[in-house]
Amino acid sequence: MKTKIHFDSGAWLSTEKIPLDGHITPHISWNEYSNPSSSAEYQCEIWPESLIHAKISEDIRNGWVKHKNIPEDQGVVINSMFRTEEFNSRPEVGGDPKSLHLHGCASDFLFGYLSDADWQWLVNFVGDLQKKYNTQMELGRYDWGAHAGSFIEKWNPYTTVKLYLFDRRTR
Secondary structure, three states: OOEEEOOOOOHHHHHOOOHHHHHHHOOOOOHHHHOOOOOOOOEHHHHHHHHHHHHHHHHHHHHHHHHHHOOOOOOOOOOEEEOOOHHOOOOOOOOOOOHHHHOOOEEEEOOOOOOOOHHHHHHHHHHHHHHHHOOEEEEEOOOOOOEEEHOOOOOOOOOOOOEEEEOOOOO
């Protein structure tokens, strides 16, 4: 798998403690992050912002495991983090042309259908992460689980922007 690394961001200094040992975080592998089914030249691109988003995704994963009392080894499946433009534009993917997945700053968590109580817990939890990481975030509800995206390029230590929520359930 070919990987392209971008060093063109001031956020790089925030990522120096992230180990690159086969996992982008302790529970998220590079295979989960990358896009191996793409036929593009690079199947994985890494920005400093995507490493920060991976830390956010790790926090969501760990929070969900505790919230649902799931055994640590079962964890949570992340279906998509980074997508190439080619893969994102496929009809079966239905990705937005401006998707945060194109920069590795979005995660699709396959939680299954979320109850209203679980959704509210997730909204509150991700709202707290938005404050912890001083960034703007989006959270979407789907039949299969949830999408979380982070707008790292809008980093602001004094952010007061509300969490952007959307609902794309079909049932």
